[in-house]
Amino acid sequence: MNMIKVGQEVLVVGKVQSCGLKKTRKRNYYQVTLNDNYGNINLIWFHALSWITGKFEIGDIIAAYGKVDFFNGFNITHPEFDSLEDNDDPINTGQIIAVYPGTSELKKVGLESKGFRKIIRNAIEKTHLVINDYFTVNFLKEYGLINRCSSIINIHQPDDSHNLKNAIYRLKFDEHFFLQLLMALRKKRIENTNGKVYLKRGHYVKKMYDEIPFTLTNSQIKVLKEIRSDLISNKQMNRLLQGDVGSGKTIVATLIASIVIGNNSQVAVLAPTELLAEQHYRSFKKYCDLVNIKSGLLTGSLSISQKSNLLEDLKSGELQIIIGTHALIQDQVIFKDLGLVIIDEQHRFGVEQRKKIIDKGYNPEILAMTATPIPRTLAFTYHGDIDVSVIDELPKNRKKIETKVIQQDKLNEVYDFIKKILIKGQQCFIVYPLIDDSEYIDLKAAKSGYEKIKNIFSDYNVGYLDGKMKIDERNKIMDMFSQNKINILVSTTVIEVGIDVPNSTLMIIDNAERFGLSQLHQLRGRVGRGSQKSFCILIARKFTPDSHKRLKIMENTNDGFIISDEDLKIRGPGDYFGKRQHGYMKLKIGNIIKDGSIIRIARNAAFSLIEKDPKLDKKENIPVKKQFLKYYKEMIEFIDIS
Numbered sequence: 001m002n003m004i005k006v007g008q009e010v011l012v013v014g015k016v017q018s019c020g021l022k023k024t025r026k027r028n029y030y031q032v033t034l035n036d037n038y039g040n041i042n043l044i045w046f047h048a049l050s051w052i053t054g055k056f057e058i059g060d061i062i063a064a065y066g067k068v069d070f071f072n073g074f075n076i077t078h079p080e081f082d083s084l085e086d087n088d089d090p091i092n093t094g095q096i097i098a099v100y101p102g103t104s105e106l107k108k109v110g111l112e113s114k115g116f117r118k119i120i121r122n123a124i125e126k127t128h129l130v131i132n133d134y135f136t137v138n139f140l141k142e143y144g145l146i147n148r149c150s151s152i153i154n155i156h157q158p159d160d161s162h163n164l165k166n167a168i169y170r171l172k173f174d175e176h177f178f179l180q181l182l183m184a185l186r187k188k189r190i191e192n193t194n195g196k197v198y199l200k201r202g203h204y205v206k207k208m209y210d211e212i213p214f215t216l217t218n219s220q221i222k223v224l225k226e227i228r229s230d231l232i233s234n235k236q237m238n239r240l241l242q243g244d245v246g247s248g249k250t251i252v253a254t255l256i257a258s259i260v261i262g263n264n265s266q267v268a269v270l271a272p273t274e275l276l277a278e279q280h281y282r283s284f285k286k287y288c289d290l291v292n293i294k295s296g297l298l299t300g301s302l303s304i305s306q307k308s309n310l311l312e313d314l315k316s317g318e319l320q321i322i323i324g325t326h327a328l329i330q331d332q333v334i335f336k337d338l339g340l341v342i343i344d345e346q347h348r349f350g351v352e353q354r355k356k357i358i359d360k361g362y363n364p365e366i367l368a369m370t371a372t373p374i375p376r377t378l379a380f381t382y383h384g385d386i387d388v389s390v391i392d393e394l395p396k397n398r399k400k401i402e403t404k405v406i407q408q409d410k411l412n413e414v415y416d417f418i419k420k421i422l423i424k425g426q427q428c429f430i431v432y433p434l435i436d437d438s439e440y441i442d443l444k445a446a447k448s449g450y451e452k453i454k455n456i457f458s459d460y461n462v463g464y465l466d467g468k469m470k471i472d473e474r475n476k477i478m479d480m481f482s483q484n485k486i487n488i489l490v491s492t493t494v495i496e497v498g499i500d501v502p503n504s505t506l507m508i509i510d511n512a513e514r515f516g517l518s519q520l521h522q523l524r525g526r527v528g529r530g531s532q533k534s535f536c537i538l539i540a541r542k543f544t545p546d547s548h549k550r551l552k553i554m555e556n557t558n559d560g561f562i563i564s565d566e567d568l569k570i571r572g573p574g575d576y577f578g579k580r581q582h583g584y585m586k587l588k589i590g591n592i593i594k595d596g597s598i599i600r601i602a603r604n605a606a607f608s609l610i611e612k613d614p615k616l617d618k619k620e621n622i623p624v625k626k627q628f629l630k631y632y633k634e635m636i637e638f639i640d641i642s
Contacts, residue, residue, distance in 0.1 A: 004041070004068050011065045011099075012041055012076075013084070019056040021049065032056050034064065041074040043081065055083075063099055082113035096158045120156050129153060143605055145170050168589065169598065175590035176599050180606035187238075187386075187607075188614045195236035195363045196339055202262015204291045205255055211290045212251065219393035220248050226389045227256050230365065237365035243391030244560040245371045245525025246398060250283050252391070253342050253369060257284070260365065261293055261320045265339025269323040270357055272345050274299045274471060275494045278478075280344065281323040283500070288321060298324035298333070301471035329356040340365045371522060371560075400558050401528040403536040405512070405551045407543065414508065414537055415456055418488070421506045422460055426532065427481065428488045428506040429495065431523055433514050449510060450490040460487040467494040493519065495526055502530030512538035512554075513547035517567035520554055 004010050014034030022031050030052050032043040043064050045052045056062070066079035082099045100116040123129070131149040133140070140147060146154075150163075151170035158164035216224075223241060230237035243249045257267040269284065271277040281297040288295045296310050296319045313319035317336035322328065338361025343354060358364060368386070406414055418428055430453060432446035450464045463477050463486035480486045482501050489495070489504075493515075507527045512520060520538065528534035538551050553566050592599065610616070 004074060006068055006070045006074075009065070009067050010076075011063060012036065013061070013063045014041070016056050016058050016060045016062060018058065021053065032062070034062055039074075041068075041076065043079050044075055044077050046077070063097065065099075096161065096164055098156050124153055124157060139605075143173070143601060145173060148174075171588075172590045172595055172598050173602050175587045176592075176595060176602035177606055180599070180603040181610070183603075184607045184610035185616075188610050190238045191235055192614070193236040193363050194234050195365055196263075196265065197234050198231040198259055198263045198265075198339075200263060201259055204258040204262040204293060207291045208255060208258050208287055211287070214395070216251070217248065217391070217393045217395060219243075219391045220252055223252055223389040223391055224255060226387075227252075227367065228259070230387070231256075231259060236363045237367065237387075239366070239387045239389055240368045240370065241389050241391070242370050244394065245522060246529055247371075247391040247394055249369050249371065249391060250280065251287070253367065254284055254287050256367065257321055257340060257342065258288075258291065258293065260340040263339070265337045265364075266314070266317065266319070266335050266361075267321040267340045267342065268328055268335070268338060268357060268360070269321065269342045270328055270344065270349070270354075271323065271325055272349065273467065273494065274301060274325055275467065275474060275499075276344065277323055277325045278471070278475065279499060284321060284323055293320050294318060295321045295323065298322055298327050299471065300325065300327050302327075326353065329353055333360065335360050337361070338364045340367065343368045345370055371525070398528060399531070399533055401507075401524055401534045401536050403524065403538065403555050403558075405538045405540055405548075405555055408539060408541045411539070414539065417535075417537070418457070418506065418508070421535075422457070422487050425484070425503075426506070427484060427486070427501065427504040428508065429504060429523075429526055430488060430490045430508045430510065431495065432490070432492060432510050434492070446490055446492045453488060453490055457488060461485060462488045462490060465489060465491040465494060467492060493523065495523070499526045500529055501526075503532075505530070505532050505534040507534075507536040508539065509536070510539045511541050512551055513540050513542055513544070517550055517553060517563050518560075520551075521560055521563045524554070524558075 004012070012034060014036035017033045017035045017040065019032040020030070022029050027046065028049065030045045030049050034041050034043065041064075043062075043066075061084040062081055063084055064076060064079040064081040066076035069075050069077065084097060098113075098117060098120075100113045129149060129152070131152055133148040135145065135148070139145075146166045148170070151167040154163040154167035155171060158167065227237070227239060227241075230239060241249055241252065253269070257269075260267055269277075269280055271280050277297060277299055281295065285295045294313075296313065298307070298310055302310070310319065310322070311332060311334070314322055315334045315336060327333070341358055341361070341364050343349065343357070343366070358366060421428055430449065432449045434445040446464070446466055450462065454462045461480075463481055465474060465477050469477075477486065477489070478499075481489050481504075484503055504527050507524055509515065509520060509523055515523070524536040527536065536554075538554060540547060540551060550566070553563060557563060590598075
């Protein structure tokens, strides 16, 4: 215990020196003091003390896990714990002891960790455990793996740390290998799928390129060439275009769309929200109108007659590009010849939703876009079946957005700063997390915030926007803001993506500690789109060490890759294969964030196997597809290898 530090999560093993109920004027608590020959640490429980009373006796050997704090000595509050027996005391025997989650803590009945150890020990010893491997001996040698049976035994009863390390490596490898095998199968299936060949650039793209009022960056040109090489091949394109906020993904997508349209095919652009679909429609339409490409917008807010006319034009082929929300995947949406599907912020759509829009064409080209940069390890894991293009260069006129975290007691200073911005003729966003105040959650809501801001800035025009407003009303507000007829726009997070107003130079985010880092970065990206210096103020209303650390990351960097990496560690990457879009994939032992080196090796092994045997149907190749599915379904709730 001489090595532990405050704030660490640690596993400590020691003998109970004392235990019992402690009474104070404020509340009672139960305390156990452990000693491991180096020092003492207190284990403390505050609530429902009846279940913990009587669990310990002086001299018991205890393993406890939790976060260390310091008050009259080192403490762990409400730790996970396990009572060890003399014959598996790691202090005296040097053994490595497995600790299992018990079932008895809350129910007062069931098995504790030592009960599981006895059952597993008897199972291994009495059955002479034999588990067949699905890897060949040569495969195990090539990748330095122990056999599956040894890994199962040593994960429960390791003879030493070396055997435990090898067991963990093998089991992690298995999980990552099968995930990468799925990626390799998908990629091979896509490579074997013929798409339409777009050899000619068509008569739209050159004219559109000449009409662009700015110079493309070298990175944008590089990405255009990569996508162009996909279009001229007979393989179906499956590419992810990622770039930081403001890097110019939309103009790249518009130019690519004009090539496909120039070859007499149609384009569908799928966006996750109506506001983003509307913004994309404006952006695409601005350039499409220059070259007489007919575009349309399909959302759930359209009237029946508007929708009917749009669908008729789409089916006849008169409508060449359509931008829309989930409404695009409805059965009544029929294309004459869908050649390209552009999916923006594709992580917001489930596999089934993406498949529905793609199935509306005959092997259409697929271009996914995201403004949330994806860390390398996650790109390997989640997008191993997709070719990735990155726009890693911002337009030269873009300046770094200065970001500052402000506590709520400094709000008057924030209001003074807003006035300085407005005096210059520039505009401001103020974003709140909720639409209506909640008596259960201490958040400042957009509607009440709007009323307050209107009173403070009565000499200026203050607008309000949220996702529940009707489309015409939202369009009117956004038009007025774009024309500088609204000076301050109070909003919910509906303006997170797709808003481009170069004159807006100040983003204020209230209750900033309630947002994820990537969402804060997206919101910040709504300013800094012109040549003027821009600012982002993050108002923190509840200060905690964790929130302070996260918001300081926003202060210190504008690099979306660094921010997304930190956000990934905090929130988890989501379930790419299902409908869930947050939380960790249900791996048993693998960690897709920390296992970068194992993932790379497992990926190479999986892709090499599929390259040799694309259908996994040769007897000498193990695992075969049937074994693969049986094993993999245990790890993942939803898979799609069709």
